[in-house]
Amino acid sequence: MYFGAKNINVCYGKEQVLKNITLSIEKGKTTAIIGINGSGKSTLLKALGRLIKSDGEVIFNDRPLSALTNLEIARILSLLPQSAMAPADITVYELVSLGRFPHQRLMQQHLSKDDEAFVEQIMRETNVWEMRNSKVSSLSGGQRQRVFITMILVQDSEIILLDEPTTYLDLVHQLDILRLLKEFATKRKKTVVYVIHDLNHAARFADNLVLVKEGKVVAEGSVEELFTESSLKDCFGLDVTLGCDTFTKSLMITGVKNA
Secondary structure, three states, X not given: OOEEEEEEEEEEOOEEEEEEEEEEEOOXXXXXEEOOOOXXXXXXXXXXXXOOOOEEEEEEOOEEHHHOOHHHHHHHEEEEOOOOOOOOOOEHHHHHHHHHHHHOOOOOOOOOHHHHHHHHHHHHHOOOHHHOOOEHHHOOHHHHHHHHHHHHHHOOOXXXXXXXXXXXXXXXXXXXXHHHHHXXXXXXXXXXXXXXXXXXXXXXXXXXXXXXXXXXXXXXXXXXXXXXXXXXXXXXXXXXXXXXXXXXXXXXXXXXXXX
């Protein structure tokens, strides 16, 4: 297994939220985790990112992540949680630069010249370089999310996990963020996994889907395999009709039957 979960269980108190999940994420692809509210999507992402305690193992290259040091894991895996926070007085450049921490030597207090060059390169690619001296607190929601994602990209980990990266953003900024992640994943051969609510966005921007229902993975595979009327009815309880996006030709929901 390249990356994924093996017999993962998570409990919040007496409630079992994830139930014996085994999951394999495809290398170099964008994977969207979808399901109704309360199904366990975000908990699964946090378990993969080792933000919460779980039974079972998170696997990377056929080895449990638990066998690696925290620094080794930080070079393999990065995670952006929902509603990420930053100190009120921190600048865009200072925040983004924090992403280089796993690559710094012990006791190193400043970025090396190579790190500085890499930070600038990524900031230019994500179009945040011009705002580098701005306070993060002064940015719009869409700008702030792009900066946090840039910080994650600067970490240069092989696997990038994001929990609802488009939450609270308008449609223009949702599309902007998802395009950025897709382009970066393709250009730099990263494995990107995110939780997302908008099913049409998942179908348009992801390569693969993971369908979560009642704490279990009920299906995993390509968008072409799983974005079907029967799969969506099973996972979401919705009767839908599917068609193609006029511009991208990707699958999309074109109708929903009234409950």
